[in-house]
Amino acid sequence: MSDYLRYTLPYHLSLLSGVVLGLFSLLFVFLFFVSNLKARKEHASVPSSLPWVGTKPELFSAIRANFRGLIDSVNLFTQGYRKYSKADEIYVVPTWTKGPQVILPPSMGQWLSSRPDAILNAKDCTFETAQFTYTVGHPEITSNDMIDLLIKRELTKKTGALNDVILQEIEGSMEGIFGTDGEWREVGVFDSLTRTVGRAANRIFVGKELCSNMDFVMAGTHFARDISVSSYILHLFPKFMKPVVAWFATIPNRRHSGIAMKYLKPLIRQRIADMKQKAADPTYAWEEPNDFITWMVRESFKRNTEDETSVYALAYRVVLLNFAAITTTTIMSTNALLDIWSSPNSEELVAALREEAQHVLHEHNGEWTKAAVAKLHRLDSAIRESARISGVGGTAMARRVRTDDGITLPNGLVVPKNSTVGVSMDGLHFDEAYYDRVNEFDPFRFSRPREEPGYGDKPRANEDLVTTSVHWLPFSHGIHACPGRFFAANNIKMILAQILLNYDIQPFPSRPPNISLGDISVVPVKATMMIRRRNVKA
Ligand code: HEM
Known part of the structure; x- marks a missing residue:
């Protein structure tokens, strides 16, 4: 028997691989047909009078247009903006994650931004793009x-007042990742900032103990990535297949949200118990932490449904x-970091930003108070400009x-129910009508007017990072x-100010490029930087 198996094994293996390959090919062809039908149906819902960018008369034109929207969307949005938005016309862009997008010209931007949810809904759009029903659940x-x-x-009201504790976490994170000995280290830009941002923000979300637990912090960020990845997969499939596909595609989502929940549930259960006990007995020796969990539990005491009061719902x-x-x-x-340290004159730029941070900190007795962070005008401008050019x-x-x-648009065109409308971010960010030298990273574009003599007397639109x-x-x-x-904005400014004050980064020879994926531009998550501590700690 064993000789027979040994003899026939290669034959059985090749037969098996042929069958598997055949099944995969069939599945691929099936998916291609089904996805094309789904895309055609979505495309047909848009008013036929509108011009499209990215479509061609070709076989399987709908799914191929959506695919173009996956790999070349920045180009499509920009082409459409130049050709149609600049002529005050509406156009359509095929996308992978949002279906066909009806893009309005700048003249309709203000109108769009003020439509109520009952007419034009924001969350419907986010939920559909990220396939929340399957990737997140819990409607x-x-x-x-x-x-x-x-x-x-x-x-928002407490932002600034809690900067002392946020700073401790920023410093703790940076010292751990960048070192304190003054030696050059090569570290991932995105990874080190994820850990620092995650720890700093979670100091206010979940408190001192949990915020520096990287198992918790990274589970949260992995969950965010899982939502994107699984939503891209789900957009391939028609509705009837999604529940089955989602079960497999969202295995990482369940794993990572599960890790975060494992830490959050006991913390919240304990907080509810402590807050109730303190309310019943003011002498109970426990001080209420000033964090999001406390605010949320306090709010939950005013509510009465399971979805607003259970430990699970609050943790989620x-x-x-x-x-x-x-x-x-x-x-x-x-x-912002990549744009600043890749700019052609990065040494002068870093010196000017560092000088501002030193000066402001000195003026505020070495504390990053709300007023101090608000005075970092150059840094604020550099981040705002980076978000314009690299958004x-x-x-x-x-x-x-x-x-x-x-809905009837301001030009009288009726767009049917369930269509998606919006404006082109890059089109507007690179429009000469709003910005000079649009392709240039001009870090002080927004702060320069403030540094001009007599600025205080000039009536100018406020152009801070939050505006x-x-x-x-x-x-x-x-x-x-x-x-x-x-x-x-408060946290980004504090993080970059701390880097300017305490670390040297070697300038990048060229800007590690962002890549276009889906209808967005993604930062180079693998880019690394050489960094060392300036003021070496003993
Ligand atoms: C640089 C960081 C951030 C960026 C670029 C950003 C960007 C955005 C954008 C583009 C929207 C969509 C608004 C729309 O539909 O028109 C949004 C919504 C939202 N963001 Fe942020 N966000 C950031 C940080 C944060 C932070 C730190 C929080 C929480 C503390 C937050 C909470 C929210 C919430 C709850 C919404 C939904 C608002 C609504 O539907 O009315 N975001 N954000």
């Missing part, structure tokens, strides 16, 4: 108001908060039409402008 938690409310009512909200906060902040920090691109202010009869406009859109604009931007 009762994701569509609840508690996170947005607490960011606006608590986090913190996972979602990490999803919204950490990778976004890390991307903006990474772009994520794609569709900004993307909104889904909610109303059954569709959104229809032509500066990294945080979006209007009723859904990112509520976390005050906290994010």
Whole structure:
């Protein structure tokens, strides 16, 4: 028998590999057909009078156009902007994750930014793009108001007042990763900033003990990455196949959110118990931490549904908060660091930024108070300019039409229910009508006017990092402008100021390029930098 097996094994193996290959080929062809049908249906929902970019009369034209939207979207958005937006016309871009995007010209930006959710919905769009139903689940938690409310009512109001504890975490993280001995080290830019941003923000989200636990912090950021990856896969499939595909595609999502939940649940259970005991007995020897968990538990005491009060639901909200906060902040920090240290005159630029940080810190007795961070005008401008030139691109202010009869745009065109409308971020960020020398990274573009004599007397639009406009859109604009931007901007400025004050980075010979993926531009996550401590610690 064993001789027979040995003799026939190669034959059986080749037969098996043939069958497997055949099955995969069949699956591929099936997917291609099904995806093309799905894409055709989506494309047909857009008013036929509108011009498209990125489509051609060719076999399987719909799925091939979407594929072009996956690999070449920056180019498509820019082409469309130059040809149509500049002529005040509307155009359509095929995308992989959002379906066809109806792109409005700048003249309709302000109108778009102020439409109420009942007509043009922001969350419908985010949820569909990231396939929240499958990648995140828990619709009762994701569509609840508690996170947005607490960011606006608590986090933003306290931003600045908690900088002393945030600084401790920034310093602790940097000393651990960059060293204190003055030796040059090669470290990943994105990785080191993820850890620092994650630890600093989580100091305010979950408190001192958990924020420096990298198993927890990295699980949160991996969960954010898992959501993107699994959503890209799911966009390939028609609705009826998604539940099955999602079960496999979201295995990492469940694993990483599970790790974060493992740490969060006991913390929240204990906080609820302590807060209840303190309320019942004011002499109870326990001091309430000033963090997001405390604010959230306090808010949950006013609510009465399971989705707003259970330990699970509250813990899951913190996972979602990490999803919204950490990778976004890390991307903006990474772009700013790469743009500053790759600029042609980076030595002078770094010297000017460092001089500002030293001067401001000295003026504020060595403390990064709210007022001190607000005075970092040059650094603020450099980050804002980096977000303009290296921003994520794609569709900004993307909104889904909610109303059954569709929506009538300002030019009279009716766009049907479930279409997605928005504006082109890169088109606007690179439009000469709003910015001079659009392709140049001009770090002091926004701070230069402030340093001119007599600036105080000039009536000028405020152009700080947190100020959104229809032509500066990294945080979006209007009723859904990112509520976390005050906290994010505060932390990015403190992180970069600490690097300027305490570390040397070797300038990059050229800017490690961002890559275009889906309808966005992604930072080079593998780029490394040479960094050393300046003021060596004993
Ligand atoms: C540099 C960092 C960040 C960037 C670039 C960013 C960007 C954005 C963008 C583009 C939106 C979509 C707005 C729209 O639909 O028009 C958004 C929404 C949101 N962001 Fe941020 N964000 C950042 C940091 C944060 C942080 C730190 C938090 C939490 C503390 C946060 C919480 C949220 C929430 C809750 C929403 C949903 C708001 C709504 O639907 O009304 N973000 N953000």
